[in-house]
Amino acid sequence: MLPVVAIVGRPNVGKSTLFNALTRTRDALVADMPGVTRDRQYGISRVGKNPCLLVDTGGLVSNAEGIDYLTAQQVHQAIEESELVLFVVSARDGLMAEDKEIASLLRKSSSQVVMVANKIDGLDEETAVADFASLGMGDLLPVAATHRRGLDSMMRRVEQLLPEAPEAEEEETTDRLRLAIVGRPNVGKSTLVNRLLGEERVLAFDQPGTTRDTISTMMERDGQEYELIDTAGVRRRSRVTEVVEKFSTIKALQAIERAHVVVLMLDANEGLTDQDTTLLGHVLTQGRALVIALNKWDGLDPDHRKRIRSDMDRKLTYVDWAQRVTLSALHGSGIQELMKAVQVAWKSALKDFSTPELTRVLTAAFDAHQPPMKHGRTAKLRYAHSGGKLPPRIIIHGSRTDTIPDSYRRYLVNRFIKHFKLKGTPVFIDFRDSDNPYKNRKNVLSRRQLEKRKRLKKFTGRKSRK
Structure with a gap:
């Protein structure tokens, strides 16, 4: 089951920007005003080689009596449902009263917490994060989510804390x-x-x-x-x-x-x-x-x-x-x-495909309709083999496959689905460029070839003087 990582923090500290950066989407609405994210957004991120479910929560704001009952419920529920909490603060704004109240709630829990100081760009890191040490939340990771600065080291820390994914049976x-x-x-x-x-x-x-x-x-x-x-x-x-x-x-x-x-x-x-x-x-x-x-x-x-x-x-x-x-x-x-x-x-979804049959279908599809040309050249597709089940995945080898548009990928998917009479399962295609062993190799001339080239140069030189 996917581990759950919740992003928690007061409004306008960059939670949605961090969410979009980690999921590589723009699913979470981002604007420079408090309270834009009114409900939770969900997305798939990757921790090392394993996926995780990322939850972007709405901002937690204190009122005259502190964080209200419903908000406290949300924090406790986030902690209960998540394997790990990313507690986001703003390095630009410094330590705020709401940050202290959220930290107080997180300290009372047994949940693992990683504290993230966002909006570090343009600031001196040591000075900007010094105030947050008083929260007692452990090491603080400085990031700039807008520019993806510091995200790799943050996710490595998350990977260390999350339980290892069990091997599939x-x-x-x-x-x-x-x-x-x-x-x-x-x-x-x-x-x-x-x-x-x-x-x-x-x-x-x-x-x-x-x-x-x-x-x-x-x-x-x-x-x-x-x-x-x-x-x-x-x-x-x-x-x-x-x-x-x-x-x-x-x-x-x-x-x-x-x-x-x-x-x-x-x-x-x-x-x-x-x-x-x-x-x-x-x-x-x-x-x-x-x-x-x-x-x-x-x-x-x-x-x-x-x-x-x-x-x-x-x-x-x-x-x-x-x-x-x-x-x-x-x-x-x-x-x-x-x-x-x-x-x-x-x-x-469990169907087996042999390499010869996949290659025959690929060749017939390529002969019937070739991919469009780009810069005067077209991609060449040589052979195909199975890359997995649940869902079926087909690996296609060729050259200049990075020029193949999504429309041609869908065309190939439909050809495979029709030929193998597949129903109810998607089919994924991965393109692989075949390595050319002579790509970076220089042609080394033999002694005989060098002497011949010298004679040709000498001959062409005499001809030009005449």
């Missing part, structure tokens, strides 16, 4: 299928789990957010062992008010990372919403096999069903490899089709 990828059921609140996830299990194992109630934790349950169906992972619904940020529900999003993202196949449940009455699209993006980022389930289908009239199907076709062109299933978790219709789609996606 090979038998888990072939025996027990880990199936995550994710979606917005009240789309019927727990009802589906109960239908699959045949009992009221998971609390289900017609109110958003009744499932608060990630719940794993073992089951067997048609000879296949499953580990069902039911998560709390992912809610619109403006509607997330309770601290526990804020961290339920972390559990959903961890469930996606843990799963082999993800069932993304949608409410057929509402169609595809912005929250569904965001969650789908996390599934694609993790490269998980995917089945899209349209629940509550039985309550729609034919015209509504036609509109929903048309809307899905228009909005989901970028995941046309994923199977879509209509069902009613409450009444049990469509469950058999859903589990068949899960099995197909699972088998596609």
